[in-house]
Amino acid sequence: MILTVTLNTALDLTYRVPALTPHASHRVTQVIERPGGKGLNVARVLGALGHETVVTGFAGGPTGEMLRAHLAGGRVRDELVPIAGPTRRTVAIVDTASGDTTQLNEPGPTITATEWSVLTGRYAQLLTGASAVALCGSLPPGIHVGAYAELVRLARGAGVPVLLDTSGEPLRRGIAARPDLVKPNADELAALTGSREPHRATRDARRRGAHAVVSSLGPDGMLAATGDGLWRAAPPAAVKGNPTGAGDSAVAGLLSGLVDGLDWPERLARAVALSAATVLSPVAGEFDRGAYEEILPRVTVTEQAAAA
Amino acid sequence: MILTVTLNTALDLTYRVPALTPHASHRVTQVIERPGGKGLNVARVLGALGHETVVTGFAGGPTGEMLRAHLAGGRVRDELVPIAGPTRRTVAIVDTASGDTTQLNEPGPTITATEWSVLTGRYAQLLTGASAVALCGSLPPGIHVGAYAELVRLARGAGVPVLLDTSGEPLRRGIAARPDLVKPNADELAALTGSREPHRATRDARRRGAHAVVSSLGPDGMLAATGDGLWRAAPPAAVKGNPTGAGDSAVAGLLSGLVDGLDWPERLARAVALSAATVLSPVAGEFDRGAYEEILPRVTVTEQAAAA
Numbered sequence: 001m002i003l004t005v006t007l008n009t010a011l012d013l014t015y016r017v018p019a020l021t022p023h024a025s026h027r028v029t030q031v032i033e034r035p036g037g038k039g040l041n042v043a044r045v046l047g048a049l050g051h052e053t054v055v056t057g058f059a060g061g062p063t064g065e066m067l068r069a070h071l072a073g074g075r076v077r078d079e080l081v082p083i084a085g086p087t088r089r090t091v092a093i094v095d096t097a098s099g100d101t102t103q104l105n106e107p108g109p110t111i112t113a114t115e116w117s118v119l120t121g122r123y124a125q126l127l128t129g130a131s132a133v134a135l136c137g138s139l140p141p142g143i144h145v146g147a148y149a150e151l152v153r154l155a156r157g158a159g160v161p162v163l164l165d166t167s168g169e170p171l172r173r174g175i176a177a178r179p180d181l182v183k184p185n186a187d188e189l190a191a192l193t194g195s196r197e198p199h200r201a202t203r204d205a206r207r208r209g210a211h212a213v214v215s216s217l218g219p220d221g222m223l224a225a226t227g228d229g230l231w232r233a234a235p236p237a238a239v240k241g242n243p244t245g246a247g248d249s250a251v252a253g254l255l256s257g258l259v260d261g262l263d264w265p266e267r268l269a270r271a272v273a274l275s276a277a278t279v280l281s282p283v284a285g286e287f288d289r290g291a292y293e294e295i296l297p298r299v300t301v302t303e304q305a306a307a308a
Numbered sequence: 309m310i311l312t313v314t315l316n317t318a319l320d321l322t323y324r325v326p327a328l329t330p331h332a333s334h335r336v337t338q339v340i341e342r343p344g345g346k347g348l349n350v351a352r353v354l355g356a357l358g359h360e361t362v363v364t365g366f367a368g369g370p371t372g373e374m375l376r377a378h379l380a381g382g383r384v385r386d387e388l389v390p391i392a393g394p395t396r397r398t399v400a401i402v403d404t405a406s407g408d409t410t411q412l413n414e415p416g417p418t419i420t421a422t423e424w425s426v427l428t429g430r431y432a433q434l435l436t437g438a439s440a441v442a443l444c445g446s447l448p449p450g451i452h453v454g455a456y457a458e459l460v461r462l463a464r465g466a467g468v469p470v471l472l473d474t475s476g477e478p479l480r481r482g483i484a485a486r487p488d489l490v491k492p493n494a495d496e497l498a499a500l501t502g503s504r505e506p507h508r509a510t511r512d513a514r515r516r517g518a519h520a521v522v523s524s525l526g527p528d529g530m531l532a533a534t535g536d537g538l539w540r541a542a543p544p545a546a547v548k549g550n551p552t553g554a555g556d557s558a559v560a561g562l563l564s565g566l567v568d569g570l571d572w573p574e575r576l577a578r579a580v581a582l583s584a585a586t587v588l589s590p591v592a593g594e595f596d597r598g599a600y601e602e603i604l605p606r607v608t609v610t611e612q613a614a615a616a
Contacts, residue, residue: 022408025413026410026411028414029415101331104323105335106339107335107336107337107339
């Protein structure tokens with residue numbers, strides 16, 4: 001079983017409008033409602049790939065109930081911890097003509113010390129049956145900044161490979177707890193290391209404690225610094241579409257490859273192909289299975305000189 | 309008891325952001341959630357004025373439950389009819405700096421013939437205890453365009469004064485059923501009569517069947533064509549602020565004045581003062597009671613020459 005943790009879950013709303021015009025009134029032509037937050041997105045992709053997947057994190061209030069009702073119909077097991085505060089909503093406004101997206105994120109509910117303790121207990125219990133765990137997304141208010149470091153240490157103690165996908169100070173603290181893998185994008189990497197040069201920044205991030213670092217290069221693929229070497233993986237061609245969820249699909253590909261026992265080049269190919277197939281999907285955050293199978297064998301993975 | 313009917317209720321979300329930028333990501337700094345739809349707004353103002361108020365209309369799904377949970381804490385009695393489809397949401401994005409608002413309205417759920425029959429039955433029953441009724445807002449999908457005409461006739465048959473506040477073809481059909489009062493704004497009036505000259509258009513609307521027409525002149529006040537004469541009511545000064553809900557507060561003022569037995573100039577003064585006090589309120593759709601009491605005696609109502 002693969003476990004994903006989403007401390008700041010959300011009820012994601014996608015609104016399609018002809019074109020968003022500030023200070024005007026718009027009729028929404030299509031509404032899509034679904035469970036959100038990075039770890040839930042990762043879990044959905046893992047489920048679609050056929051992995052037994054469990055999600056934990058927090059859910060509360062009527063929006064939390066709506067989120068759980070959506071999960072009840074899917075392939076992912078719901079082990080979310082109930083909280084008093086209401087789960088936040090996010091609204092993605094997609095212009096029908098251009099596909100451009102305007103994003104609005106509600107603040108998350110404040111988590112109490114008791115709720116956090118219940119979560120860590122549930123997490124420790126779930127780790128006993130997990131072959132890998134992903135810790136994903138931002139921290140809601142009320143949770144201490146070293147929370148991911150604490151969860152990384154629990155996973156390491158339980159012998160479960162742990163991937164951390166977050167940003168800012170929670171990433172900085174989390175890396176120091178020596179996760180097996182972090183997956184920063186260019187902005188997260190620059191904030192962490194102070195460098196926008198991908199090779200240098202990726203290797204620097206690894207020196208901060210992560211056993212492996214896989215950096216997203218956006219449409220150009222990914223760069224991986226691991227104990228086995230340095231690789232660059234690139235899709236056959238840059239794809240055009242909606243990048244929403246592409247990073248989460250990459251995380252799912254890396255975890256999936258890990259539990260399937262693939263070597264690094266194969267894991268990276270899976271991550272890059274899933275990411276590209278997500279950009280190509282007409283539904284934001286879903287991946288196009290045909291595109292995935294078509295792109296996978298055409299991803300190029302090249303070993304990089306260690307001093308490059 | 310005053311009854312308001314809202315066929316297209318909504319869960320209204322107000323999001324405050326520093327400034328809305330298309331195709332960017334925004335953290336929402338404040339979320340306000342409350343029952344929405346014109347008739348619910350009118351009822352909230354009536355309740356705040358001390359009137360016993362009942363709302364009917366439709367509510368369904370988790371969003372409908374959230375709407376009803378909000379009503380449960382207020383001064384308005386909930387007689388909404390449950391439906392299978394989920395109540396729509398609306399999102400008002402308010403720029404903190406300028407106060408400008410961008411509006412997104414989800415489509416309403418489709419109402420079945422059975423649900424419509426249950427509503428008309430509930431409405432007929434509620435009319436027996438009502439001193440006035442307001443029919444407010446747009447029609448959700450599935451409801452025939454003559455629906456308001458049907459509800460107007462039921463109210464007339466029960467001897468209950470009926471105010472109709474809608475637009476387009478439902479307004480055109482509804483007026484022909486001879487409601488006691490319609491309250492169009494400039495755009496609704498122009499669509500109905502083809503004229504943007506307020507005096508001409510207001511008198512024309514009255515000839516189409518309404519016993520009285522009160523037209524909104526926006527910040528300049530209101531114009532009323534009634535069986536007793538033609539009046540213009542103006543606030544002491546144009547007010548600046550958020551006009552959201554100002555029209556609904558005017559409807560509440562007209563109904564409140566009607567059941568309190570006020571004459572036309574006093575009713576209009578109440579409507580204009582409530583409308584201005586709503587524009588001045590820091591919370592969209594609420595009215596500022598201090599401003600209302602201060603403005604009320606300073607509204608000027610002047611009788612207009614019938615041939616003006």
